[in-house]
Amino acid sequence: MNGKREGADAPELASFNLEVARKIAADTRAMVIGPYQTGPTRRAGVSVPQRQPEERFAEALSLAHALNLTIAASLRVNLHDIRPASYLGSGKIAEITTIIEAEEISLVIMDCALSPVQQRNLETALKAKVIDRTGLILEIFGQRARTREGVLQVELAHLAYQKSRLVRSWTHLERQRGGFGFLGGPGETQIETDRRLIQERMSRIERDLEAVKRTRALHRAARREVPYPVVALVGYTNAGKSTLFNRLTAADVVAADQLFATLDPTMRQLRLPHGGRVILSDTVGFISDLPTGLISAFRATLEEVVNADIILHVRDMASPDSAMQEADVETVLAELGLTRGQGPRRIEVLNKIDLLSEARREVLLQMDHHDPAVAISALDGHGCGQLLDRIETMLASGYVMRHVRLKPDDGANLTWLYRNADVLARHDDADGMVRLDVRMSPESEARFKARMAPG
Numbered sequence: 001m002n003g004k005r006e007g008a009d010a011p012e013l014a015s016f017n018l019e020v021a022r023k024i025a026a027d028t029r030a031m032v033i034g035p036y037q038t039g040p041t042r043r044a045g046v047s048v049p050q051r052q053p054e055e056r057f058a059e060a061l062s063l064a065h066a067l068n069l070t071i072a073a074s075l076r077v078n079l080h081d082i083r084p085a086s087y088l089g090s091g092k093i094a095e096i097t098t099i100i101e102a103e104e105i106s107l108v109i110m111d112c113a114l115s116p117v118q119q120r121n122l123e124t125a126l127k128a129k130v131i132d133r134t135g136l137i138l139e140i141f142g143q144r145a146r147t148r149e150g151v152l153q154v155e156l157a158h159l160a161y162q163k164s165r166l167v168r169s170w171t172h173l174e175r176q177r178g179g180f181g182f183l184g185g186p187g188e189t190q191i192e193t194d195r196r197l198i199q200e201r202m203s204r205i206e207r208d209l210e211a212v213k214r215t216r217a218l219h220r221a222a223r224r225e226v227p228y229p230v231v232a233l234v235g236y237t238n239a240g241k242s243t244l245f246n247r248l249t250a251a252d253v254v255a256a257d258q259l260f261a262t263l264d265p266t267m268r269q270l271r272l273p274h275g276g277r278v279i280l281s282d283t284v285g286f287i288s289d290l291p292t293g294l295i296s297a298f299r300a301t302l303e304e305v306v307n308a309d310i311i312l313h314v315r316d317m318a319s320p321d322s323a324m325q326e327a328d329v330e331t332v333l334a335e336l337g338l339t340r341g342q343g344p345r346r347i348e349v350l351n352k353i354d355l356l357s358e359a360r361r362e363v364l365l366q367m368d369h370h371d372p373a374v375a376i377s378a379l380d381g382h383g384c385g386q387l388l389d390r391i392e393t394m395l396a397s398g399y400v401m402r403h404v405r406l407k408p409d410d411g412a413n414l415t416w417l418y419r420n421a422d423v424l425a426r427h428d429d430a431d432g433m434v435r436l437d438v439r440m441s442p443e444s445e446a447r448f449k450a451r452m453a454p455g
């Protein structure tokens with residue numbers, strides 16, 4: 001009997017697999033539950049004010065949307081106390097079960113931290129797969145990781161998460177046996193084996209990560225080739241990045257040339273008012289109360305941003321947390337080496353102005369902003385034309401003229417220049433050297449220099 005319990009307790013090692021994570025299909029019917037305790041809670045002995053339940057729930061829904069799930073139902077629950085065995089009380093579970101059956105839901109997302117036991121008990125009671133907040137965020141990162149480093153960081157975070165859960169089921173088992181867990185048994189052996197396997201895999205990934213970091217300069221030189229400047233959307237989850245992404249690119253459904261067929265769905269081509277083209281890149285977004293174990297993985301998913309030509313910082317101006325969110329975003333950007341004045345230029349996008357009074361809008365635009373600011377509504381499209389103009393002006397300003405000499409066999413760089421710069425004149429010397437007069441943006445010049453840099 002013990003063996004059976006333990007079998008159920010020990011999460012299968014094989015259950016983690018990035019490929020599986022990527023396959024959560026758009027037709028998965030999911031339910032999002034926000035079980036929030038009311039009133040201030042104590043963290044590390046200090047009483048901290050909780051964010052508004054509405055804000056937290058909106059963020060959870062936005063995160064679930066980022067996975068491309070079909071959100072068939074959502075429910076906010078005011079918790080008075082957390083049940084150790086199942087997190088929710090039996091009445092609530094019965095209510096949720098009814099919804100799950102009626103809506104044919106197969107995945108339940110709980111916006112909280114569940115113990116492995118709570119997760120398993122909920123899965124049994126609800127007859128659906130249950131993931132908690134960390135699990136959800138890991139799924140998103142798994143889907144979004146693009147670089148080798150990103151994939152490794154996410155896998156590492158996922159393994160660490162699993163390992164901590166094995167430790168907790170171990171404790172749980174000891175309790176189950178009235179403290180005689182040390183006597184050993186088949187379940188323990190399994191857990192120990194799993195722990196060892198996880199640890200071995202983590203060590204291997206850490207070694208791989210070291211290797212990746214050592215060769216980072218090389219990676220930078222060989223980074224993904226896109227023929228147009230990249231504009232990256234950053235900002236908090238729920239700020240409206242994806243809404244803006246869709247609005248800006250929906251009107252521009254150009255017949256996708258081959259090149260773009262291979263770009264992932266979070267990158268799309270966008271035509272600017274005067275014909276210039278850019279690649280718009282949506283990002284995961286900043287997450288409040290990001291579990292500490294996920295910080296490295298989160299940064300790795302933002303590598304696109306570091307390499308962007310322009311950053312659009314999308315802000316939810318209707319959120320009461322707006323100022324705090326801005327400070328958080330600034331901190332993370334700085335940690336990525338993108339302090340203001342370094343790296344990509346920025347535009348501040350003051351979103352959701354449809355929710356603000358006329359007076360508030362005026363105040364907004366008169367306030368001092370660190371970067372050029374545009375007030376928009378991604379929802380109704382207000383201000384979006386002006387935003388596109390801003391992007392175009394920013395890209396056009398500060399073009400530089402350069403004279404370039406390429407070796408006869410350097411076809412790759414020649415092609416790159418034709419794609420990323422305006423080639424104004426070309427002279428092919430008798431010895432095969434190619435001399436070019438080119439005009440390019442400072443961003444393109446920086447990229448070109450990185451390409452030409454030795455090593």
Ligand SMILES: Nc1nc2c(ncn2[C@@H]2O[C@H](COP(=O)(O)OP(=O)(O)O)[C@@H](O)[C@H]2O)c(=O)[nH]1
Pocket residue numbers: 062063065235236237238239240241242243244285351352353354355376377378379380
């Ligand atoms: N009222 C209003 N709602 C918006 C606007 N932009 C986005 N939203 C809503 O805000 C929520 C989060 O948007 P989403 O694009 O998913 O945010 P993301 O997490 O930053 O990608 C969605 O419910 C959107 O409909 C806006 O300009 N006005």
Ligand SMILES: [Mg+2]
Pocket residue numbers: 066241242243283284285
């Ligand atoms: Mg989004």
